Amino acid sequence: xxxxxxxxxxxxxxxxxxxxxxxxxxxxxxxxxxxxxxxxxxxxxxxxxxxxxxxxxxxxxxxxxxxxxxxxxxxxxxxxxxxxxxxxxxxxxxxxxxxxxxxxxxxxxxxxxxxxxxxxxxxxxxxxxxxxxxxxxxxxxxxxxxxxxxxxxxxxxxxxxxxxxxxxxxxxxxxxxxxxxxxxxxxxxxxxxxxxxxxxxxxxxxxxxxxxxxxxxxxxxxxxxxxxxxxxxxxxxxxxxxxxxxxxxxxxxxxxxxxxxxxxxxxxxxxxxxxxxxxxxxxxxxxxxxxxxxxxxxxxxxxxxx
Numbered sequence: 174x175x176x177x178x179x180x181x182x183x184x185x186x187x188x189x190x191x192x193x194x195x196x197x198x199x200x201x202x203x204x205x206x207x208x209x210x211x212x213x214x215x216x217x218x219x220x221x222x223x224x225x226x227x228x229x230x231x232x233x234x235x236x237x238x239x240x241x242x243x244x245x246x247x248x249x250x251x252x253x254x255x256x257x258x259x260x261x262x263x264x265x266x267x268x269x270x271x272x273x274x275x276x277x278x279x280x281x282x283x284x285x286x287x288x289x290x291x292x293x294x295x296x297x298x299x300x301x302x303x304x305x306x307x308x309x310x311x312x313x314x315x316x317x318x319x320x321x322x323x324x325x326x327x328x329x330x331x332x333x334x335x336x337x338x339x340x341x342x343x344x345x346x347x348x349x350x351x352x353x354x355x356x357x358x359x360x361x362x363x364x365x366x367x368x369x370x371x372x373x374x375x376x377x378x379x380x381x382x383x384x385x386x387x388x389x390x391x392x393x394x395x396x397x398x399x400x401x402x403x404x405x406x407x408x409x410x411x412x413x414x415x416x417x418x419x420x421x422x423x424x425x426x427x428x429x430x431x432x433x434x435x436x437x438x439x440x441x442x443x444x445x446x447x448x449x450x451x452x453x454x455x456x457x458x459x460x461x462x463x464x465x466x467x468x469x470x471x472x473x474x475x476x477x478x479x
Contacts, residue, residue, distance in 0.1 A: 175271055175374075176269075176271045176272045176273040176304045176305055176371075176374070177196060177201065177304050178271075179269060179271045179273050180192075180204060180273055180302045180304065181193065182249075183246050183249045183250055184204075184246065185238065185242040185245070185246065187225070187236065188206075188212065188223070188236060188238070191223055191224060191225060191226060191227050191236070192204070192214070192223070194226070194227040195214070195216075195221075195223075195227045195228055199214065199216030199217055199219070199221065199228075200216045200217055201214050201215070201216045201304060202215050202216055202217075202303065202304055202306070202334070203215040203301060203302065203303050203304065203334075204223075204301070204302040204304075205299070205300075205301050205302075206238045206243065206246070206299060206300050206301075206302075207237075207238070207278070207298065207299040208237075208238060208239065208240050208243055208298045208299060209237050209238075209239070209240075210237060210299075211223075211229075211232040211235035211236075211237060212235055212236045212237060212238060213235070215334070217469045218334070218466050218468070218469050219469070222234070222235035223235055223236050224236060240298075243297060243298075243299070243300065244297065246300065247275075247277070247297055247300060250267065250269065250275050251267070255294050259291060259292075262277065262291070262292045263289065263290065263291045263292060265277055266366075268366055268367040268368055268371065269371070270367075270371055270372045270373040270374075271371055271373050271374055272304075272305035272367070272368060272371030272373075272374045272376070273302060273303070273304060273305075274302070274303040274305070274366075274368060275300055275301070275302055275303075276300065276301040276303070277292065277297060277299070277300055278297070278298050278299035278300070278301075279292055279293065279296045279297040279298050279299070280292075280293045280296035280298075281293065305338070305339075305342075305368060305371065305374060305376070306339055307339075307342060307343070307374070307375075307376045308336075308339050308342075308343060309343060310343065311336060311339045311340045311342070311343040311344075312340050312341075312343040312344035312347060314462070314473040314475065315327065315329075315340070315344060315460075315462055315473070315475065316344070316347055316353050318460070318475050319353065319354065319355065320353055320354035320355075321354075322477075323354075323355055324348060324355060324358065324406065324430055325430065325459040325460050325477075326425075326430045326431040326432065326457060326458045326459050326460065327431075327432050327433075327458060327459070327460035327461070327462050328432075328433055328434070328435065328443075328449075328452070328458040328460070328461055328462070329341065329432070329433070329434040329435075329462045329463075329464065330434065330435050330436070330437040330440075330443045330461070330462070330463050330464070331434075331436070331437070331438075331463060331464035331465060332436065332437075332438045332465070332466070333436055334466075335464045335465065335466050335471065336464055336471055337410070337411075337434035337464065338368060338369060338410050338411075338434065340434075340462075340464070341369060341408055341410055341432060341433075341434055342369050342370065342376060344408065344432060345360050345362050345369070345370075345380065345383060345408045345432075346376075346377070346379060346380040346381070346383065348360050348406055348408075348432075349380045349381035349382045349383040350380065350381040350382075351381070357381050357382050358382065358404075358405040358406045358430075359382045359384075359402070359403060359404050359405045359406070360380075360382060360383050360384070360404060360405070360406045360407075360408060361384045361385075361386065361398040361402045361404035361406070361407050361408070362383065362384070362385045362386065362408045362409070363386055363389070363391055363394040363395065363398060363407065363408065363409035364385055364386065364387045364388075364409075364410070365387075365388065365389060365390060365391055365394065365409070365410075366410070366411075367387050367388060368410060369385075369408070369410055370383075370385050370387075372387065384398075384402045384404070386398055386402075391409055391412070391413070391417050391420055391421070392416055392417065392420040394409075395407065395409075395420045395421060395423070395424035396420070396423070396424060398424075399424050399427040399429065404429050405429055405430065406429060406430040406431070406432060407424065407429055407430070407431050407432070408431075408432045408433070409432075409433050409434075410433070410434050411433075411434055411435065411436065412433050412434070412435045412448070412449075413448075414447040414448055415447050415448040415451070416448075417448065418447075418448030418449070418451050418452050418457075419448070419451075421433070421452065421457055422451070422452065422455045422457055425455070425457045431457060431458065433458075435449065437463075438465075439463065439465075440461065440463060440474075443461070443463075453478060456478075458478065459477060459478055460475060460476070460477055460478065461474075461475070461476050461478060462474070462475045463475075
């Protein structure tokens with residue numbers, strides 16, 4: 174089952190027909206549902222209100238999910254067992270085998286035994302369903318750059334939703350196949366959140382020398398990948414803070430290339446993120462690749478770090 178089909182399967186019945194009606198027209202990336210608030214979808218970088226016949230002209234004509242409908246949707250995503258999915262719910266999201274990512278809104282309770290916060294199952298008030306995509310050619314700008322310079326460790330940055338994950342997914346497959354001015358590389362993908370190559374997505378079917386480590390924290394996966402898989406290139410999505418940066422620097426001493434992403438609206442914001450300056454100083458990356466959206470177009474800014 175593909176991610177959009179899975180999302181439609183879990184949606185309340187009255188939301189399914191409008192989604193089917195508009196899915197090809199706008200290319201749905203996200204479905205956002207909030208209790209008693211207008212439902213919306215995002216496609217091509219634009220937000221639309223979702224009405225009973227498709228796109229609603231204004232929020233007053235949009236569908237609104239009811240609390241009992243939302244609870245059934247979340248229960249379905251959790252295979253009717255919130256207890257079994259307590260850990261991902263505590264993180265605020267879960268990713269299904271098809272790659273559908275559900276991010277949750279709601280109240281949290283502090284558990285003194287766990288010394289951590291956990292969700293109040295009765296207080297969910299919203300869900301954001303994100304749909305993964307395989308876009309052949311998403312990494313064209315970076316691959317074209319490499320045809321002149323050969324592949325080099327690269328840090329991809331952009332605001333949320335600009336296509337970092339899609340670019341890394343395409344880049345991983347193409348590096349593993351070669352044929353773009355360089356030989357195939359042994360590529361290891363660190364897929365901590367199971368979003369780059371979900372197990373039932375088929376995204377890796379056309380790849381070459383590709384190994385995928387799913388579900389492991391980056392701090393453990395970097396070392397394991399280097400030790401066990403002998404990669405020539407390591408790829409991961411969304412670096413966190415200082416801990417991820419230090420783990421990457423340690424793994425980088427093994428001599429493989431690194432390709433990673435991070436949230437930042439521009440270069441100045443990128444350099445203010447925790448750990449990034451240390452990565453640059455340690456020469457963990459040679460290339461910076463920024464992505465920004467101009468309407469529905471993606472603009473790339475690629476530079477070699479001095």
